[in-house]
Amino acid sequence: MILTFKINGEWVTQEIKPSLLLIDLIRDVLQLKGTKPGCLEGECGACSVIVNGDAINSCMYLAINVDGKEVTTIEGLENNENPLHQVQEKMLEHGAVQCGFCSPGMVMTTKAYSDKCIAEGITPTREEVKKSLEGNLCRCTGYAKIIDAAEAVYK
Amino acid sequence: MNFDVISPKTTPELLNAIYDNQSKNFRIGAGFTDLINQFKAQETEGLILINLAQLTEVDFKKISENEINFQIGALTTASELIDNKSIKENFPVLYQAANKLASTQIRNVATVGGNICNVSPSGDMTAALIALKATCHIIDCDGNERKELLSSFIRGLKKTSLTKKELIKNITIPKNFSKNIKSGYEKVGSRKSMEIAIVSLAYHLQMDDKGVITYAGVACGAVAPTIPFTTSACEFLTGKNINDISDSEKEEFAKRVLSYANPISDIRASDWYRKEVLFNISKTIFER
Known part of the structure; x- marks a missing residue:
C-alpha cells in the first residue's frame, strides 16, 4: 500500500503493509525515535503525536490513515531560529523532566492544546490544563512541575 | 497484526466492500481505539478490515x-x-x-x-x-x-x-420540548481520567415553566449486561415538580433505578459496591 503524507513539514511517499501502526511507521520506518512506545494500548500517551492539529496516540492509529495528512512528531518542533519549542523551554525552566520517557508525549499534547487555546484566544485554567494532560502518564511522579510548565505557556 | 485493509471513500464503495466480503471474516472500524487492542490480542491472519476513517460522506x-x-x-x-x-x-x-x-x-x-x-x-x-x-x-x-x-x-x-x-x-x-432542563452524566471510577466507569448514571429531565417534569430519561451504565433505560424510575418522576421532590421520593426514585441493576463483581468493583454507588448517585441528581 502506498502512503503519501507530510511528516514534520516534508511530504513523503512510503510503501507500507496495511496493518502497520503509525508508531511503527514513525520509529522503525522513518527512524524518528523521539516518539516513545510505552504501554502500547492507549493509556500512557508516551507515543502522542499531532495529526492535522490533534494529539493522538500513535500506538492505536493505523498508518494508512495519515494518507494526505500532516503529522508532527517531537523532532518537528525545532527550527533554525528556535532549537526548542516554547513548550520545551517551559518544561526545562520548571524542571518538568526527570527520566524523560514521557516528555515527548507531554510536549506534543501540550503543544496541540496550546495551539488551539491560542487560536481561540483562550487562557485555560489550571484545571483545564490538567485535563488536557489526562492522557499522559509520568511514572517519575512529576505531575506538579509538568502542569506548572504547561500553564506557563500562557504567561 | 497482519490484516488486509479496505478504505472506502464513498457510501457505494463502502457498501460494495461489505457486499463483496460477506463470505469472509471482516470487521468494520473507524477510530480503532478499541479494535486495535482487540486485534493485538488475537490472530488476525486472513482478517479484512473495512476502514471507515477515510470515508468522506457527510451523512x-x-x-x-x-x-x-x-x-x-x-x-x-x-x-x-x-x-x-x-x-x-x-x-x-x-x-x-x-x-x-x-x-x-x-x-x-x-x-x-x-x-x-x-x-x-x-x-x-x-x-x-x-x-x-x-x-x-x-x-x-x-x-x-x-x-x-x-x-x-x-x-x-x-x-x-x-x-x-x-x-x-x-x-x-x-429535540427538547423545553428549555428548562436538568441533564448530566455521573461517572464513578477510581480516578478521573482514562477510566472505565465502575458505575455511571446518565439523566436528562425536561420541565415546563413551573418545574413540572414532562420528560425523564435515565440510564445506568456498568451495572448490567446492557445499559438499561430505567422506565419505571422515569415514569415515577414524570409529572412531579422538580423543586418539590421529597427525600422519600428521591429514595423511591433511586430504588427504582436500582431495580434495573444486576452487576457483577470484577477487577474494578464488587457487585455490592456498584449497587450502593448507583443508589447514592441516583438520589443526588436532584441536588446538582
Whole structure:
C-alpha cells in the first residue's frame, strides 16, 4: 500500500503493509525515535503525536490513515531560529523532566492544546490544563512541575 | 497484526466492500481505539478490515438539526461532540459523557458509532444516548435502510441487532420540548481520567415553566449486561415538580433505578459496591 503524507513539514511517499501502526511507521520506518512506545494500548500517551492539529496516540492509529495528512512528531518542533519549542523551554525552566520517557508525549499534547487555546484566544485554567494532560502518564511522579510548565505557556 | 485493509471513500464503495466480503471474516472500524487492542490480542491472519476513517460522506460525519431531531453522524468523534455548542447547550448529558471518556488523544479519534457498536455496558456516550432516547439509522449493502431505538438495538453483552450486511449511518435524538432542563452524566471510577466507569448514571429531565417534569430519561451504565433505560424510575418522576421532590421520593426514585441493576463483581468493583454507588448517585441528581 502506498502512503503519501507530510511528516514534520516534508511530504513523503512510503510503501507500507496495511496493518502497520503509525508508531511503527514513525520509529522503525522513518527512524524518528523521539516518539516513545510505552504501554502500547492507549493509556500512557508516551507515543502522542499531532495529526492535522490533534494529539493522538500513535500506538492505536493505523498508518494508512495519515494518507494526505500532516503529522508532527517531537523532532518537528525545532527550527533554525528556535532549537526548542516554547513548550520545551517551559518544561526545562520548571524542571518538568526527570527520566524523560514521557516528555515527548507531554510536549506534543501540550503543544496541540496550546495551539488551539491560542487560536481561540483562550487562557485555560489550571484545571483545564490538567485535563488536557489526562492522557499522559509520568511514572517519575512529576505531575506538579509538568502542569506548572504547561500553564506557563500562557504567561 | 497482519490484516488486509479496505478504505472506502464513498457510501457505494463502502457498501460494495461489505457486499463483496460477506463470505469472509471482516470487521468494520473507524477510530480503532478499541479494535486495535482487540486485534493485538488475537490472530488476525486472513482478517479484512473495512476502514471507515477515510470515508468522506457527510451523512456519516455531520451534526445537524431539523425541526424535530438532532442528527449525529456515526463517525462523529467525541471531541467533535464536545466542541459542538448546540450539543453542549441542549444535551449536557451527552456533552459530559463525551468529555469524561478516556483522554484527549482518544476523544480525538473515538467515534459515536464505535462507542455504540463496541457494546460495552460502561460505554459513556452510549449511556447518554440511551437516556436521550436516541434512534440508530442503519443501512445495509442491499440498499435497505431501517431505524431502531438504541435501547433495543443493543441486545446483550457485546450483542447488537446488526447483521453482517449492516452498519450505523447516524443517530438521531429528539429535540427538547423545553428549555428548562436538568441533564448530566455521573461517572464513578477510581480516578478521573482514562477510566472505565465502575458505575455511571446518565439523566436528562425536561420541565415546563413551573418545574413540572414532562420528560425523564435515565440510564445506568456498568451495572448490567446492557445499559438499561430505567422506565419505571422515569415514569415515577414524570409529572412531579422538580423543586418539590421529597427525600422519600428521591429514595423511591433511586430504588427504582436500582431495580434495573444486576452487576457483577470484577477487577474494578464488587457487585455490592456498584449497587450502593448507583443508589447514592441516583438520589443526588436532584441536588446538582
